[in-house]
Amino acid sequence: xxxxxxxxxxxxRRNEMRQEVEKEIATLDIFLIAKVGRTAxxxxxxxxxRLLQGTTINMIKKDLLLDLETGGRxxxxxxxxxxxxxxxxxxxxxxxAFDSVFGDDVKYxxxxxxxxxCEDCLDRHGxxxxxxxxxxxxxxRTGATVCKENCKCILMPSEVxxxxxxxxxx
Amino acid sequence: MLKIKIINRIDLSAVENMNLQKDLEKIAQNIIIPxxxxxxxxxxxxxxxxxxxxxxxTIKRKGHSRQLIETGKLKSSFFYKxxxxxxxxxxxxxxxxxxxxxxxxxxxxxxxxxxxxxFGISKxxxxxxxxxxxxxxxxxCKNASGKR
Numbered sequence: 090x091x092x093x094x095x096x097x098x099x100x101x102r103r104n105e106m107r108q109e110v111e112k113e114i115a116t117l118d119i120f121l122i123a124k125v126g127r128t129a130x131x132x133x134x135x136x137x138x139r140l141l142q143g144t145t146i147n148m149i150k151k152d153l154l155l156d157l158e159t160g161g162r163x164x165x166x167x168x169x170x171x172x173x174x175x176x177x178x179x180x181x182x183x184x185x186a187f188d189s190v191f192g193d194d195v196k197y198x199x200x201x202x203x204x205x206x207c208e209d210c211l212d213r214h215g216x217x218x219x220x221x222x223x224x225x226x227x228x229x230r231t232g233a234t235v236c237k238e239n240c241k242c243i244l245m246p247s248e249v250x251x252x253x254x255x256x257x258x259x
Numbered sequence: 260m261l262k263i264k265i266i267n268r269i270d271l272s273a274v275e276n277m278n279l280q281k282d283l284e285k286i287a288q289n290i291i292i293p294x295x296x297x298x299x300x301x302x303x304x305x306x307x308x309x310x311x312x313x314x315x316x317t318i319k320r321k322g323h324s325r326q327l328i329e330t331g332k333l334k335s336s337f338f339y340k341x342x343x344x345x346x347x348x349x350x351x352x353x354x355x356x357x358x359x360x361x362x363x364x365x366x367x368x369x370x371x372x373x374x375x376x377x378f379g380i381s382k383x384x385x386x387x388x389x390x391x392x393x394x395x396x397x398x399x400c401k402n403a404s405g406k407r
């Protein structure tokens with residue numbers, strides 16, 4: 090969490106904004122994913138089972154709270170899922186979590202702002218491709234287009250992308 | 260009786276992670292989405308600090324200086340959906356997703372580039388999710404011990 094007086098630019102400079110973070114910012118989707126095994130128990134089932142196995146309720150509670158606090162094997166995934174944007178968004182996209190939600194066949198539309206847009210971005214505007222192809226061709230702001238790091242384009246999942254005149258605020 | 264026998268054979272040392280689907284849904288609905296809405300109401304970015312000020316022309320058009328608020332549609336467009344076991348997606352509906360994308364990604368104005376980072380999980384929301392789970396653990400333990 091940056092200090093209140095930090096500008097976003099300062100914060101990003103210090104934290105070396107990563108591609109995964111950019112994805113969370115640009116696609117405007119938060120994925121709360123706590124990977125879990127097929128036989129995973131609910132919290133209630135876990136507590137009942139340990140009680141039946143003879144553990145005291147105080148010990149169960151203490152173990153669970155400690156695991157939550159330290160991000161242990163029970164709540165580690167939960168902690169990752171709810172961690173704050175920037176620190177958390179890197180984790181949320183790690184291990185292919187993004188593909189596990191939408192599937193490998195999800196395609197992304199290149200959407201340009203259409204104000205002072207460079208010819209490369211105008212050409213890409215509206216094109217739909219899988220993320221792997223966009224990564225090979227060059228993501229926005231990676232220098233693959235004439236506008237280089239000044240690029241204002243975004244990649245959006247094609248199923249939610251809407252191409253229509255953009256009002257600046259609202 | 261049969262259920263108890265099966266449960267008793269579970270090796271809890273091998274249990275990894277927890278089925279928290281319902282909890283993730285409650286956290287999305289009651290903590291993260293309201294937190295994003297509060298951020299817009301108070302003009303605070305999701306990563307802390309104030310959102311950039313509106314341009315004078317924008318303030319004149321809207322009649323007020325509150326960032327990201329004009330028709331009210333953006334603030335009412337956040338939703339969550341489930342996506343399998345332990346998966347919840349929080350997103351923005353309709354064309355507000357595209358508009359929000361530009362604002363969050365950064366727009367060029369007469370006074371320079373401005374980035375309105377309003378969507379994400381704030382430190383407050385992260386702390387709220389932990390408080391929620393803390394209370395859930397206490398509640399489940401209390402109920403379980405009461406039933407014994």
